Amino acid sequence: MPEELNLDIFNADPITEDVSDEATEAAPKTYAPAGPALDTAAESQADLSAEMKAIGEAYAQALKNGAAAETQPRLDYAPYRSSLLRHPTKDLHHADPETIELYSPAFGHMDVHALEADLTIQHNGEPLGERIVVSGRVLDGDGRPVAGQLVEIWQANSAGRYIHKRDQHPAPLDPNFTGVGRCITGADGSYSFTTIKPGAYPWKNHLNAWRPAHIHFSLFGQEFTQRIVTQMYFPGDQLFPLDPIYQSIVDQDARDRLVATYNHEQTKPEWAMAYNWDIVLTGSKRTWTENEALGAGGDENE
Amino acid sequence: MSKLTPTPGQTVGPFYGYALPYTKDRELLAPGSPGSIRLQGTVYDGAGHPIPDAILEIWQADADGNVPHRTGSLVRDGYTFTGFGRSAVGNTGVFTFTTVNPGPTEEGAAPFIAVAVFARGLMNRLFTRVYLPEDEEALAKDPLLSSLEPDRRRSLIARRDPDGGLTWDIRLQGEGETVFLDFSDAEGASK
Numbered sequence: 001m002p003e004e005l006n007l008d009i010f011n012a013d014p015i016t017e018d019v020s021d022e023a024t025e026a027a028p029k030t031y032a033p034a035g036p037a038l039d040t041a042a043e044s045q046a047d048l049s050a051e052m053k054a055i056g057e058a059y060a061q062a063l064k065n066g067a068a069a070e071t072q073p074r075l076d077y078a079p080y081r082s083s084l085l086r087h088p089t090k091d092l093h094h095a096d097p098e099t100i101e102l103y104s105p106a107f108g109h110m111d112v113h114a115l116e117a118d119l120t121i122q123h124n125g126e127p128l129g130e131r132i133v134v135s136g137r138v139l140d141g142d143g144r145p146v147a148g149q150l151v152e153i154w155q156a157n158s159a160g161r162y163i164h165k166r167d168q169h170p171a172p173l174d175p176n177f178t179g180v181g182r183c184i185t186g187a188d189g190s191y192s193f194t195t196i197k198p199g200a201y202p203w204k205n206h207l208n209a210w211r212p213a214h215i216h217f218s219l220f221g222q223e224f225t226q227r228i229v230t231q232m233y234f235p236g237d238q239l240f241p242l243d244p245i246y247q248s249i250v251d252q253d254a255r256d257r258l259v260a261t262y263n264h265e266q267t268k269p270e271w272a273m274a275y276n277w278d279i280v281l282t283g284s285k286r287t288w289t290e291n292e293a294l295g296a297g298g299d300e301n302e
Numbered sequence: 303m304s305k306l307t308p309t310p311g312q313t314v315g316p317f318y319g320y321a322l323p324y325t326k327d328r329e330l331l332a333p334g335s336p337g338s339i340r341l342q343g344t345v346y347d348g349a350g351h352p353i354p355d356a357i358l359e360i361w362q363a364d365a366d367g368n369v370p371h372r373t374g375s376l377v378r379d380g381y382t383f384t385g386f387g388r389s390a391v392g393n394t395g396v397f398t399f400t401t402v403n404p405g406p407t408e409e410g411a412a413p414f415i416a417v418a419v420f421a422r423g424l425m426n427r428l429f430t431r432v433y434l435p436e437d438e439e440a441l442a443k444d445p446l447l448s449s450l451e452p453d454r455r456r457s458l459i460a461r462r463d464p465d466g467g468l469t470w471d472i473r474l475q476g477e478g479e480t481v482f483l484d485f486s487d488a489e490g491a492s493k
Contacts, residue, residue, distance in 0.1 A: 072310050073425040080313075082423030085348035086474050090454075092428075092484035095446050099407035100363050101416050101429075101485070105386035108373035141306050150376075154321030162317040180321045182376075216315065218322065224361050225485040227418050229427055231312040248425050249310045257309045280306045282486065 042207035045242060051079045052247045059250040070251045079244035081205050101224045102286040107150035109184060117183040119153075119195040120176075127177035127196050129158025131272040134232070134260065135192035138185050140221055141283030145189025152218040153193055155179045160199030160213075169201050194272065197234070205244060212239035212246060219279055226281035233259045234275070311426035316355050318420075319390065323357075326378045328389035330360075330401040337365060340467035341399040341432070341460070345391050345421070348475030352395025356421035358472075359388045360399055360432075367405030367413070403434055403468075412440035412447070414458075419472060419482075428482040432470045433459045450481060457481050 055077070063069065075087040120127055138146040156162050157179055159171040181193050198213045214231040221227065233246065240246050240255075249255045257280070266274035314322075331338050345356040362385050363369055370385035378384075389397040404413045414433040433441060441447055447455050457480045460470040472480050 071307050073312060075425050077425060080423070080425070083313075083425055084423075085351075086353070086421060086423035087425065088428070088479055088482050089348075089475055090479055090481075093446075093450065093481050095483040095485060097485050098445075099411070100361060100369055100385075100404075100414075103369050103371070105361055105375055105384060106371055106373045107375060110373055111376035139306060141308055143306055152321060154318060156317075163320050164317045166316055166319075178320065216312075216318070216321070224416050224418070225429065227359070227427060227429075228309070228311050229314050229420055230309060231315075245313060245425075248312075254307075254310050257307070258312070279309045282308045285485065 042204070045206060045208050048079050048206045048209075048244060049242060052241075052244060055079070056247070056250060069253065070249070071254045073248040074250060077244065077248035079205075080248055081244075083248075097223065097225045097285050104149070104220050104222050104224050104226070106148075107184060107220070108148065112150065112182045112184050114183075117181055117191075117193050119155075119179060119181045119193065121194075122178055123176040125176045127157065127174050129174075129177075129196035129199075131194070132197050133192060133194050133266065133268070133272045133274045134215065134277060135190065135266070135274070136260075136277040136279065137189040138191060138219060138221075138279045138281065139189055140226065140281050144284070145185070145187070146219075146221050146226075146281060147185055147187045147189055149185050149220045149222070150218075151183050151185060151191045153181045153195075153215050155195065155198040155215040156201050156213075158196050158199050160201030162201075167201075171199070171201070197273075200237075200239060209244075210239055210242070212237040212243050217279065219281065221281040221284075223284060223286055225285060228279075228281060230279075231258060232277050235259055235262055313422060313425050314357060314420035314427075316422040318357060322388060323390050324376055324388070328387050328397075328399045329378065330362075330385065330387045330399065331383060332380055333400045337402050338400050339403060340463075340465070341401055341415070342467065342469055343397060343471045344395045345397065345419070345472045346395065346474065350476070352391075353421055353423075353474070354391065354393045354395060356395070356397075356419060356424075356472075357388065357390040358397050358420070359386070359418040360401070360415050361386050361418075362401065362415040363404040363407050363413070365402045365405050367407045367411075369407065406437075406440065410440055410443070412437055412444040419474075421474070424474065428474075429485065430472070430480055430482050431458050432468070434468070435459050435462050446483075454479075454481050 157174045157177045161169055161171040161173055183191050185191050200210050200213050203209050212233050214233050216231055218229045260275040260277040263274040263276045345353045347353050364383050372382050372384050374382045375384040375386040387399045389399055391397045406413045414431040417430045419428040460468040463469055
């Protein structure tokens with residue numbers, strides 16, 4: 001029962017308990033040396049791939065017929081089975097943002113310590129895996145930097161394991177890696193995290209389902225309407241065509257916006273590989289004051 | 303019109319539990335302090351079952367209708383009202399916030415709390431609003447509410463509890479489906 005043992009090591013925040021799954025799924029399992037027993041009733045990758053292919057072809061045809069390119073994931077994307085009962089069936093209702101929605105919660109350096117941007121120094125030793133630096137800028141839809149705002153990330157460790165009771169993947173936890181980071185963007189919208197390259201991990205959408213390696217990103221803009229949670233992927237991942245979450249974005253250009261680029265210039269010799277990823281939020285709805293337009297934000301200007 | 307195309311969203315997934323929640327995340331002010339109320343509800347899926355892995359954020363004006371511009375939501379000092387809160391639901395799909403009734407941000411406006419919903423199985427975050435139930439005249443004039451059919455309108459108005467709190471459920475799909483909002487430009491394709 002490695003889960004119990006290792007969770008103790010991490011002194012997990014009690015809030016973690018609140019989001020654990022039903023007790024049945026948290027029950028300890030015994031794994032045979034060859035790996036967990038396979039659920040032979042589960043659908044195959046071939047079934048899922050055929051479904052995804054049909055959706056992709058229908059989208060390509062729609063584009064050919066003059067439909068506008070889709071820039072966001074589909075809320076209704078059946079190949080991701082958990083979405084079946086969790087997507088609205090009515091169209092989103094167009095609304096003009098009002099008052100509070102035209103502003104964003106303010107975060108600053110009293111909220112986030114500078115060291116929280118380094119996920120490799122949170123414990124007593126070096127985490128296992130490939131050390132990387134992920135950096136980029138947060139911009140709004142008009143190209144303005146989103147300054148002084150909160151960026152939160154979380155990810156699996158190098159073996160593809162999350163610290164979570166629901167994660168039953170029999171890969172090792174790393175006592176030197178929690179996989180959580182935060183930072184406040186600079187005046188130019190920049191962020192930078194030092195971390196470990198996450199591993200791919202299996203999930204139970206279908207038989208032999210594996211998520212491409214990814215880092216979860218949570219972002220705030222200068223307006224609440226710009227709030228977004230997304231995932232950053234690594235270039236060249238062979239799992240892209242097989243993954244229903246990545247494929248829920250049916251447009252290839254839009255998918256490409258989630259893939260970081262490797263940057264050898266920024267790679268630090270004998271230390272860490274560098275990846276770049278810029279994030280664009282939706283356009284601003286509010287008329288900005290001069291100070292805001294200059295990029296002041298958070299508590300930087302207090 | 304925007305010049306850059308926005309980055310796509312993706313599901314929050316199941317494993318945010320050690321990343322997004324934080325100490326006092328759901329306490330915009332200390333429970334029991336003067337003026338505090340409880341905002342609570344349950345998140346349901348299309349089969350009417352509570353969802354155990356959703357996480358909500360609220361963002362609101364203070365009791366006087368002022369938009370807060372104060373940092374300190376992640377490390378609360380117990381005195382500053384920042385207007386932001388986050389609550390993961392529990393195993394029974396229930397979320398709870400301790401907050402204040404927001405005041406109207408403009409004369410005669412219907413007070414509401416802005417809400418963002420995230421969940422495993424939900425491909426992208428959803429925006430919605432929860433309105434206070436009392437000012438019927440303001441609710442009738444509200445631009446969003448008055449653009450909705452009466453049965454859909456109800457999904458955005460909280461019930462007042464006997465203890466002064468608010469109860470408001472979220473239904474992601476099906477009967478009584480909550481109205482979710484699209485703030486993109488009418489001509490935009492970024493729905």
